[in-house]
Amino acid sequence: MSKYFVRARSRAQRMLDDPEALKRVAEESYRSGASRSGPFTAVIDDFRTLVRLVVAYGRGHYREIPPDSLALVVAGLLYVVSPLDAIPDVVPGVGYLDDAVVVGWVIKSVRQELDAFRAWELGQ
DSSP states (O other): OOOOHHHHHHHHHHHOOHHHHHHHHHHHHHHOOOOOGGGGGGEEEEEEEHHHHHHHHHHHSSOSSSSHHHHHHHHHHHHHSSSSSSOTTTTTTTHHHHHOOOOHHHHTTTTTHHHHHOOOOOOO
16 A cells, blocks of 8 residues: 555544544544545445544444444545545546545455445344
8 A cells, every 4th residue: 555545544443432533533434525526426435435434433322333444444535535645636537446445455454344334224
């Protein structure tokens, strides 16, 4: 992974016990994801689920995710909202490509947790 993601993961690890910080990153991610286009649209549904998972965790409603997996999810969200990443978002046509790749990798890495969260949501 890029040095930008490594920084995001380190920051995410420090945020896990701070519900307000989790809420802020989730809200910012949701706003940022809403305006994405191009390659990011392929992961947008799963991305929104990641955001909902972080919100539910931050509120104390959902805790069935290992801390390492949660840190990975939060790091992915931080990467998306950060203006500093491998390909700046303002680059026409490819600015969101690295974000889509990182989010896709996070989704693949936490697929079981994501599916379990969706099942939990359906039962609510």
